[in-house]
Each structure stands twice: as C-alpha cells, then as structure tokens.
Amino acid sequence: MALDEQTTEPRRKRAKIVSACGECRRKKTKCNGEQPCRNCEKSGVPCVYPSSSSSNDDKRNAPSKAALEAIEERLKTIEDMLRTIIKSQNVLAVEMDPVVNNFLNRDSKSSSSSVSSPPLPPPPPPPPSVPPLLTTPQQQSDTTTSPSLQNRLPSIRSLSSSYPPEQKLEHRDLPPLGFQNYGYPPSCKYQSENKDMKKRKR
Amino acid sequence: MALDEQTTEPRRKRAKIVSACGECRRKKTKCNGEQPCRNCEKSGVPCVYPSSSSSNDDKRNAPSKAALEAIEERLKTIEDMLRTIIKSQNVLAVEMDPVVNNFLNRDSKSSSSSVSSPPLPPPPPPPPSVPPLLTTPQQQSDTTTSPSLQNRLPSIRSLSSSYPPEQKLEHRDLPPLGFQNYGYPPSCKYQSENKDMKKRKR
DNA sequence: TCCGGCCCCGGC
DNA sequence: GCCGGGGCCGGA
Structure with missing residues (x-):
C-alpha cells in the first residue's frame, strides 16, 4: 500500500525540515524539529540545531x-x-x-571495481592463472593458500572507523635495504576489537 | 518546520513506501508504490518490485x-x-x-579491524604530511581530519576525492637492490598524522 | 537522470 | 542508545 505523502497541495513541497538537531543526527533518531526537540527534551540535552554558528560544513560522514x-x-x-x-x-x-x-x-x-553493485553479482573467481610477467627462478612447493580474493571492492558507504592502515612514512625514509640484519625481539602487535558482523535484510 | 506530515496527529508519519521499485531505487526517485509506479509509468519501463524472493540481496550501494x-x-x-x-x-x-x-x-x-568507530576520538590534528608508502599499522587512530564538535567518526573523508594518483609504474626493471628512489610524483598530499612518536630519519 | 546526502525506521 | 541501511530530496 502506498502511503500518503503530501496532505497539502502540490505547491507545498516537502517542507524541508531544516534538519535534525545534532543529537538526533548523531543518534539517528527522529527529530521533530522543534526547539527542544522531543528527543533532546526527554534526554535533557541542549538540542542544538546545526547551521547556525560554527560547524563549517560538517558533512559528517x-x-x-x-x-x-x-x-x-x-x-x-x-x-x-x-x-x-x-x-x-x-x-x-x-x-x-x-x-x-x-x-x-x-x-x-x-579489476572492475564498480562501486555500485549490479542486481546480480559475478560468480566466485577461480584461482588466478595469469601468466607471470617474470617468474622467479625457482618454484618452490606451492601450497594452495589464498583463495584469491577478487578485486571487486563494493562501494563504501561509511568508511568511518579507526583502522590500522599503512600510514605515514615518506619514501625517502624507507630503509636502505642494504645488507645487514637486525632482530627485534618483541613482536609488537596491535589490535582492535572487531565487532560482530551482523547482516540484516530489511 | 517539520515535514508537512502530521499536521493533526502524530499518528501519521512520513509514511514510507513499503519498498521502492527497482527503477526508483536505481534512480533514487520517489516511488509511489503502485504497480506501475509513477516513474515507471512515465518512463514506460516494467516497474518491478524487489520481491522478497529472488533478487539476491541488493545492497545496491x-x-x-x-x-x-x-x-x-x-x-x-x-x-x-x-x-x-x-x-x-x-x-x-x-x-x-x-x-x-x-x-x-x-x-x-x-589483525582485526573494527569497522565501528572507537569510543574516544584522538585529540591532535597535525598538518598533513608526505605521501605514505610503507608503514605499519599503528593501532592507534590516525585518520583525523576535522575536529568537528559532534562529529566523532573520522571516516576516510580526508582522501575523499581529488588527489594525484601515484604514478603508474610499469614492469620495468628496477635496481637490483633497494629502492632508494621510486620516482614519486612531487605532489600527493593528504594522509594523516601520527602521534609523533619516535619518528626517525636516518 | 544521477547521486550526494539527509531523515529516520527498526533490529539489537 | 546505537547504527545499518532504506526512501528519496534537490542540485547538478
């Protein structure tokens, strides 16, 4: 069933709510647009609407x-x-x-990383059997390992997160790759909690 | 100035359509939910609604x-x-x-990465440095760009779009040992900071 | 038409 | 309260 929309004349558009207040945006809750909006009122928080002062175009995410x-x-x-x-x-x-x-x-x-996925995704990719451009002199025991991830990167909606990526280090700082050895005893690992991956269909 | 909705009672919400038809989803246009929905009718296209069956999860985005x-x-x-x-x-x-x-x-x-943001945002917003190339995941947060008052999610906004791609190097023989210079393009700036730990340059 | 974004439902 | 993710506005 289609639901109603505009109760008024076609002249009246969506009435464009200025925007949800900061809290409602953050919590993604419905904001009724009043000064102390319903949520903020109940929560007893300031309820400040963006756009007034400061907040150089946030665009948050x-x-x-x-x-x-x-x-x-x-x-x-x-x-x-x-x-x-x-x-x-x-x-x-x-x-x-x-x-x-x-x-x-x-x-x-x-890799065709079309960011928008088509209605039907491609089948799983077979192991890569691409002709090496320059094989290594020796081919050691090769164990079936990586399932070869495909390069298709789905679009990213909110890549907001802390991530342990490769970061800073200018190329000139790269180790000389000389000929010596070094041994660093402790293995410093890092880690971040990985929250469960819940998948939901709406 | 909320939506033009509920002028009378809070009973009537925005009333979303159960589901937009395929075309409307694709075009992100409003779908009125009827069989040949408004848009499809005008466009003269099939207008097929995403049946719960078939259509492997869309996830379109x-x-x-x-x-x-x-x-x-x-x-x-x-x-x-x-x-x-x-x-x-x-x-x-x-x-x-x-x-x-x-x-x-x-x-x-x-290594595990968390797709969700960390509970506490990092404080210092240092200036952008040089093009990254080889670094180790530092565990700590680093992708910070805008301080933003309420914005706690960093997101990869920093590298949102414009930025010179690293030069495409083809299969060329490189110096047998050490890559002292990889001929990076002069530009390419973005990337975040580091807590300025012991960053040493020989 | 496209699509960046925004509002906000509804499961957790 | 959080947040994935859907509908869809509105500017290009």
Missing part, C-alpha cells in the same frame, strides 16, 4: 566511491611496485609466504 | 564492511611482501625506522 576508488588505485600501484621489486631481486620462493607467491602470479590491472 | 575487508586483505598481502623484501635484504635494524621495524616483527595474519 562521506567517503564513498571516490575514496574507495582512490584507495584501490593506490593499492594497485603499490602492488605493482612490490611485484616488480620482488621479481627484480630474485627473492627465492622459499623465503616467502605462499600468499605472496600467489600474489606474484596474479594480474593486478584487471 | 555498499556493504562498507566488505570493502574494508577486501582492502585489509590486500594490505596484509602487501605487508607480507614488504616483510619478505626487507628481510631478504637484511637491512640493519639500526637504520630503520622503528615503525618499519615494528612492522617486520608482527604477525601478518592476525
């Missing part, structure tokens, strides 16, 4: 497509670089993780 | 979780590669940035 694509782009570039480096160095397969090994034989520039 | 996970997966692979490279080069620990060092002694396959 909006990474989306562009951001994701940018990230993906960077990832691909980095992956290419790494691939190149490793191969040019003839790192023995023995020394690397099968995951990495697998990575080397993978094509990097062939 | 983005399960950011999936996106993040995919990214994280790839980042981990990259980290593995980096670890492999650096170790095979036997770089002297002394010469390295502690961050990198830390990076090497970490277990690559055991």
Whole structure:
C-alpha cells in the first residue's frame, strides 16, 4: 500500500525540515524539529540545531566511491611496485609466504571495481592463472593458500572507523635495504576489537 | 518546520513506501508504490518490485564492511611482501625506522579491524604530511581530519576525492637492490598524522 | 537522470 | 542508545 505523502497541495513541497538537531543526527533518531526537540527534551540535552554558528560544513560522514576508488588505485600501484621489486631481486620462493607467491602470479590491472553493485553479482573467481610477467627462478612447493580474493571492492558507504592502515612514512625514509640484519625481539602487535558482523535484510 | 506530515496527529508519519521499485531505487526517485509506479509509468519501463524472493540481496550501494575487508586483505598481502623484501635484504635494524621495524616483527595474519568507530576520538590534528608508502599499522587512530564538535567518526573523508594518483609504474626493471628512489610524483598530499612518536630519519 | 546526502525506521 | 541501511530530496 502506498502511503500518503503530501496532505497539502502540490505547491507545498516537502517542507524541508531544516534538519535534525545534532543529537538526533548523531543518534539517528527522529527529530521533530522543534526547539527542544522531543528527543533532546526527554534526554535533557541542549538540542542544538546545526547551521547556525560554527560547524563549517560538517558533512559528517562521506567517503564513498571516490575514496574507495582512490584507495584501490593506490593499492594497485603499490602492488605493482612490490611485484616488480620482488621479481627484480630474485627473492627465492622459499623465503616467502605462499600468499605472496600467489600474489606474484596474479594480474593486478584487471579489476572492475564498480562501486555500485549490479542486481546480480559475478560468480566466485577461480584461482588466478595469469601468466607471470617474470617468474622467479625457482618454484618452490606451492601450497594452495589464498583463495584469491577478487578485486571487486563494493562501494563504501561509511568508511568511518579507526583502522590500522599503512600510514605515514615518506619514501625517502624507507630503509636502505642494504645488507645487514637486525632482530627485534618483541613482536609488537596491535589490535582492535572487531565487532560482530551482523547482516540484516530489511 | 517539520515535514508537512502530521499536521493533526502524530499518528501519521512520513509514511514510507513499503519498498521502492527497482527503477526508483536505481534512480533514487520517489516511488509511489503502485504497480506501475509513477516513474515507471512515465518512463514506460516494467516497474518491478524487489520481491522478497529472488533478487539476491541488493545492497545496491555498499556493504562498507566488505570493502574494508577486501582492502585489509590486500594490505596484509602487501605487508607480507614488504616483510619478505626487507628481510631478504637484511637491512640493519639500526637504520630503520622503528615503525618499519615494528612492522617486520608482527604477525601478518592476525589483525582485526573494527569497522565501528572507537569510543574516544584522538585529540591532535597535525598538518598533513608526505605521501605514505610503507608503514605499519599503528593501532592507534590516525585518520583525523576535522575536529568537528559532534562529529566523532573520522571516516576516510580526508582522501575523499581529488588527489594525484601515484604514478603508474610499469614492469620495468628496477635496481637490483633497494629502492632508494621510486620516482614519486612531487605532489600527493593528504594522509594523516601520527602521534609523533619516535619518528626517525636516518 | 544521477547521486550526494539527509531523515529516520527498526533490529539489537 | 546505537547504527545499518532504506526512501528519496534537490542540485547538478
């Protein structure tokens, strides 16, 4: 059943509520738009509406497509670089993780990251069997490891979160990659709580 | 100035349609919910409603979780590669940035990321630095851009869109050892900060 | 038409 | 209260 909408004449649009108050936005609760809005009133909080002062266009949350694509782009570039480096160095397969090994034989520039997913997603991708552009001299025992994640990155709606990403460190600060060794005893791990992934269908 | 809704009683809400038809969803237009809905009728298209059956979860936009996970997966692979490279080069620990060092002694396959924001926002908003390339997940929050009063979610807004992509390097032979210079484009700025820990440059 | 965003439902 | 995620406004 369709539901009603405008009770008034077509001239009257949506009446555009200026906006939900700060609290309601944060809590994503319905804001009735009055001064002390219903929620704030009950909660006994200030109830301040945005737009008045301060709050340089907040836009609070909006990474989306562009951001994701940018990230993906960077990832691909980095992956290419790494691939190149490793191969040019003839790192023995023995020394690397099968995951990495697998990575080397993978094509990097062939992901269609359409940010909007079509009604029907593609089937699971088979293991990569791309012709390596320059194989390593030795092919060690290769164990079936990574299921080869596809590159399809779904759009990102709110990529808001703390994330332990790679961060700062200018290229000039990269270790000289000389020829020595170092051993750092403790393994400093980090970690963040991962909340349960709940999936819901509306 | 709320919506033009409930002028009389709070009984009548905005009255959302049960579900917008496929076309309206795609175009994000208002769907009146009838069989050939208004839009489809005018456009002369089928107007099919997303039946509860069939139509694998639409999600049309983005399960950011999936996106993040995919990214994280790839980042981990990259980290593995980096670890492999650096170790095979036997770089002297002394010469390295502690961050990198830390990076090497970490277990690559055991990081968890939280898609939800942390309970407490970081304080210092330092200026943007240089293009990142190789760093270790620092566990702490770092993606901070706008202080914003009520905004607690950082989001990847910082790299929202405009920004020069890292140059695309093709499979070219690189110097056998060490990548002292990767010819990064002069620009590329964004990225966040670091709590300014012991960042050392040799 | 597209789509960034906004309001806000409703499960947890 | 939180927050995933849906409907859909309104500007381009």
